[in-house]
Amino acid sequence: MTGLTYSLDLTVVWAVIIAFGIFAYVVMDGFDLGIGILFPGFEVGAERDAAMNSIAPVWDGNETWLVLGGGGLFAAFPLAYAIILPATYPLVIAMLLGLVFRGVAFEFRWRDPVHRRWWDRAFMLGSLVAAIAQGMMLGAILQGIRVVGRAFAGGWLDWLTPFTVLTGISVAVGYGLLGATWLIGKTDGPAQAHARRMARMLSIATVVAMAAVSVATPFLSYDYWRRWFAMPGVLLTAQVPLLVVVITGILFWSIARGRHKLPFLAALALFLLGYVGLGISIFPYVVPRAITIWAAAAPAQSQLFMLVGTVVIIPIIIGYTGWAYWVFRGKVGEGYH
Template identity: 60%
Template sequence: MTGAVDIATIWAFIIAFAVFVYVVMDGFDLGLGILFPLFPDKADRDVIMNSVAPVWDGNETWLVLGGGGMMAAFPLAYAVLMPALYTPMIAMLIGLIFRGVAFEFRWRTTQGGRNRWDIAFAGGSLLAALAQGIALGAILQGVHVEGRHYAGGWWDWLTPFSILTGLALAVGYALLGATWLVLKTEGALRDRAYVLSWSLLFAMLGAIGAVSIATPFLHVQYAQRWFTWPNLVLTAPVPVAVAAVAVMLLRSLAGKRDYQPFFLSLALFALSYAGLGISMWPYIVPQSITIWQAASPQNSQVFMLFGVAVLVPLILGYTAWAYWVFRGKVKHGSGYH
């Protein structure tokens, strides 16, 4: 039994890692799409696309790993959560499809067609970001489970809290996109990205505060996890660290240190993700199903670990290589087509 508990925990961390890497890596290119309408100049838009074109499709590998890993390692959780989240998941996939097609087709059409594909890119990015945030909010607020089945309605995912988390994630992705432009561009485009980063940082801090205040009111277990002794000793450093990173991010923006804001924004996401983990652990379906209850047979999880032990280093390796090859600033008139 101890071995089963250990394997289930290992798989929970593998899936959490895959989802987090997807969020931070695909988050900034979704953020670029959200910000796209704020850069109407064709040359600026080409630079924005070229800054992410060599790596964007590889980023979504982690979404497949996270979703496929949950289906294989925690089939009960997958079977319960998917019916509860069909609508936002379908919306997310539609948004990602529009973005993917727009990435390729905007280079191969007339100016009028390019404008339409730019709208598809921006709209698909915003739709995917909102859908992901709404799905997260729906999971946090809990789903109606009876026995081993989802027993809620078609629209249970749509609540004020899920809308709040959807908007919060979209703002966070936009901040990642703005700081990515600070990192990868120069001149007037970089200066515009700095201005946007200031506004988006304060918006994201407000969103983090709003979600953090609302979450303990969803379930008494969340409040107990964060505010009772001795849990408080472990949870208190998280908001303190958020404040510290926010101060460092403000200083990096004020000092125009191009290579710091993006990575500090990633740190804000990491701390927010840690807070999410603190709230949910050990449930994979909050307040209903733990990771051990949802786990597939131990032999299956051990077998899949061998595949993951090979697959994850390979993905990390080629991802790191791609970012290294395409490092540095992207200039007007040059880049990937």
């Protein structure tokens, strides 16, 4: 019995670690993907250069968390990895190709100015494809994956439904909001005013998208409905939409009052509340309504072995990431470094 309890505790610890890694990736890589999505709306020249410079020191480091989330899922929950990937292979491939296009375009737009407009288009397209693919993967997992005998038993296009299209568009819109609010804090003058106008429109679009996904999700499964609306649990879960209303008010107020950092922090808070809502809907499943985290977990000995390295590596990642953000704090543009 002691060994069983020990194993269950390790499983929960690893679920928290992977959830943290995925959220860190979403919020950190989300704003630079958002800048890519919004890129065609920036003026050619100084405004686009300022947007690129605002993420130049950190964009590639942000993707460290994607490696942690995906690698951690493979190592700690191999059964979930073996089910989710075959169910979403086209989306995973699209996401990785989008990230490759974005990374190559980011570097070559400076080194090949003759074709800069094409690299800018590749940067936008790669960012948009990666964002939509990530959102559709989330929707595919939420709506459920057909599992028979501990293996994926669905079709090649099961991931393509109206709900996954909704979640894909919603994530892209939300990333756009993160990008716009990031630029509010990193730019001045006309570029900041432009970012503020974009953030105002994207705030409305993001709230509408969150509401649409929130309304649609309980209809996917009675289990989702029960978690959100059955008594007495509703007394706790109702705090999430209430906090969304409060944070939304802060977001609109901070944009209207000309705040520099608060809009980005409020946008991050909206993403955090959405992530909490996702956790309420699916926990303790890693493949909703099919595989729990305990059923998908690697042996306790393997989890413990990996945990020893993880408790060393994660603080190092957080440390050098924080140092990079600190060194390159402040505004970009003329007169700033």
